[in-house]
Amino acid sequence: MDSGTVNRPVKGVLATIGNTPLVELTSLIPGFGGRVYGKLEFFNPGGSVKDRSAASMILSKIRSGELEPGRSVVVESSSGNLAIGLAQICRYYGLRLICVVDAKTTEQNLAILRAYQVGLSMVSEPDAETGEFLSVRKQRVQELMAEIPHAYSPNQYSNPLNPAAHERTMAEIAHALDGKVDYLFCSTSTTGTLNGCAAYARAQGLSTTLVAVDAVGSVLYGLPAAPRLIPGHGASVPPALLDPAVPDRVVHVSDLDCVVGCRMLVQREAILAGGSSGATVSALRRLRSEVPDGATCVLIFPDRGDRYLDTIYSDGWVITHFGEATHLWKDDDVEV
Numbered sequence: 001m002d003s004g005t006v007n008r009p010v011k012g013v014l015a016t017i018g019n020t021p022l023v024e025l026t027s028l029i030p031g032f033g034g035r036v037y038g039k040l041e042f043f044n045p046g047g048s049v050k051d052r053s054a055a056s057m058i059l060s061k062i063r064s065g066e067l068e069p070g071r072s073v074v075v076e077s078s079s080g081n082l083a084i085g086l087a088q089i090c091r092y093y094g095l096r097l098i099c100v101v102d103a104k105t106t107e108q109n110l111a112i113l114r115a116y117q118v119g120l121s122m123v124s125e126p127d128a129e130t131g132e133f134l135s136v137r138k139q140r141v142q143e144l145m146a147e148i149p150h151a152y153s154p155n156q157y158s159n160p161l162n163p164a165a166h167e168r169t170m171a172e173i174a175h176a177l178d179g180k181v182d183y184l185f186c187s188t189s190t191t192g193t194l195n196g197c198a199a200y201a202r203a204q205g206l207s208t209t210l211v212a213v214d215a216v217g218s219v220l221y222g223l224p225a226a227p228r229l230i231p232g233h234g235a236s237v238p239p240a241l242l243d244p245a246v247p248d249r250v251v252h253v254s255d256l257d258c259v260v261g262c263r264m265l266v267q268r269e270a271i272l273a274g275g276s277s278g279a280t281v282s283a284l285r286r287l288r289s290e291v292p293d294g295a296t297c298v299l300i301f302p303d304r305g306d307r308y309l310d311t312i313y314s315d316g317w318v319i320t321h322f323g324e325a326t327h328l329w330k331d332d333d334v335e336v
């Protein structure tokens with residue numbers, strides 16, 4: 001075995017956060033004149049890009065002494081990838097974590113959080129006026145913070161340590177490509193990933209075109225709120241971190257665009273990824289005619305597809321929701 005390619009042992013699972021693979025995708029878009037790379041963030045140990053945000057928001061507080069294992073309690077309104085990232089870090093350091101979740105949280109995510117011994121505070125009734133759970137969840141966090149001594153809420157929507165984590169995400173991409181990153185396609189929710197990548201790119205003077213990939217029905221970049229099926233990306237309320245001036249381009253993708261992108265990714269590149277990864281594939285297809293030959297395009301793939309088997313990768317689910325358009329995701333030779 002070539003010892004140059006062997007990873008040396010590291011101390012503890014958290015040391016494996018980051019340094020995710022960057023993979024060239026040669027079959028994804030036939031005839032495309034640019035080079036396409038996927039940043040496989042699902043290689044993080046908790047399974048998503050949010051491991052980086054969680055580590056950033058918790059580790060600095062442990063180092064500063066503000067969070068004390070055995071004493072402090074972390075409280076966050078999250079039932080998705082951030083919750084799992086926090087669960088891993090809090091378990092590792094023996095910090096108690098309470099996640100405020102709601103009736104829409106998937107059974108699988110609840111099971112994962114229970115496995116990490118996370119305390120779950122379930123919000124079962126949405127806001128009577130809006131029908132949304134978000135405001136009720138925020139209220140519950142405030143109540144828990146007031147009740148529990150030594151409580152800390154990271155609040156990923158406003159915490160600058162969230163985007164700060166992703167300066168390294170972009171640094172990894174830039175170093176791997178010797179600084180030649182012409183386009184970065186990044187899905188958005190808190191906008192932490194995009195803002196952190198942008199901060200690094202601008203500070204280093206990279207000429208990268210930053211493409212925010214948002215969901216149709218998300219309010220981040222000027223569209224009205226509307227129901228969305230695919231979790232992870234998009235936001236129903238603008239987060240404090242949002243700076244609409246950060247992206248050079250914004251592409252809105254529908255739920256069906258995510259399905260089509262995900263199905264292409266698995267069919268053509270054997271990568272089983274989550275909905276927001278498929279979103280970036282669809283966004284690149286949308287902009288392909290504008291991308292000059294030879295340009296380098298990087299797509300960030302935030303999580304893997306296993307948690308979407310009952311939705312995006314279920315033919316029954318797709319037919320139920322998008323029946324008429326099934327040719328778009330079934331045809332091997334689909335025109336791109």
Ligand SMILES: Cc1ncc(COP(=O)(O)O)c(C=O)c1O
Pocket residue numbers: 048050080081082187188189190191192193194231232233234274275276277302303
């Ligand atoms: C699957 C997935 N994609 C994209 C995002 C968006 O990332 P950010 O919150 O950094 O904008 C998230 C955020 O939780 C996510 O879970």
